[in-house]
Amino acid sequence: MSDHHDHHHGHDHHDHSHPPGQKHPFQADVDDTLTYPRRMEIALRELLIEKGILTADEIRAAIEDMDSRSPAGGAKVVARAWVDPEFKAALLEDANAACTRLGFDMSIRELKLVAVENTPEVHNIVVCTLCSCYPRALLGLPPAWYKSFAYRSRVVNEPRAVLAEFGTTLPDNTVVRVHDSTADLRYLVLPMRPANTEGMSEEQLAALVTRDCMIGVSAARSAGA
């Protein structure tokens, strides 16, 4: 055990002491090896703080902002598009503007967001073959599989096989479109509204919208599921 101070409880200081004889009372944690990249994170962060480039508070605030964004954001957008044809048209026309109207801060890193609509004829899937670009403003951080070499490699040339791994089977005549994201352009899939949801409220509808259906590897949850 060599790295109590930074990884177990997120202290920014390394010079605190413990009462004599008292060990760290922390639970076992897998996050306990100070590898080279982890040392690099500590070193770079401390150096940037010392040089006055950024502050520990800014790092904390960025983590809070990160934690505040989740697929619930995207689900709200999708549910609104399902109930409000005008909003849907606006979303497909200019997703940044439409999402800003719903109260999302879309200004992070000045990215263009494009919403692509699933229909019985066309199914859309999103990937970033070159790295991991993802509509974080609406969905939060990407899942590990989205960043995986296997997903990035395969989804562009065998999307149906990849969909099958996610338990998704499409009719043979559905066109599958795979959208490759870039540093400046992100995609959000607008999934099809499930059947038998006519009487549902926007909030109930949002609960049917999963992260995976907004990436396009699955359909929205069915009503009553």
Added chain:
Amino acid sequence: MRNYHDMGGQPAGPIDRHEHELQHWEKRVEALIAVLGSKKLTRSDEGRRALETIGAETYLGSGYAERRIQALANNMILRGVITIEELSNKLAEVEQRQNQLP
């Protein structure tokens, strides 16, 4: 010639669909990138370019946050925000602190 990061269409095995909760240090890497981005001291395309020149061994052999932090450090040096000397001194200090822990 295809670079190592350009893997779209390459053969690969099944997708590991396990969910991975980010560890705190991994979040700090993302936070560093976000804060520096908001200060116009880094950009996502610049981050990607750094990843594309970090070397196949590091890229393919590291976790996501592991390669991101190394790419970010390279970019901070390239931009002159920090120097190689400052960073290597700080790395040595961090390592020494680690070794002094009981």
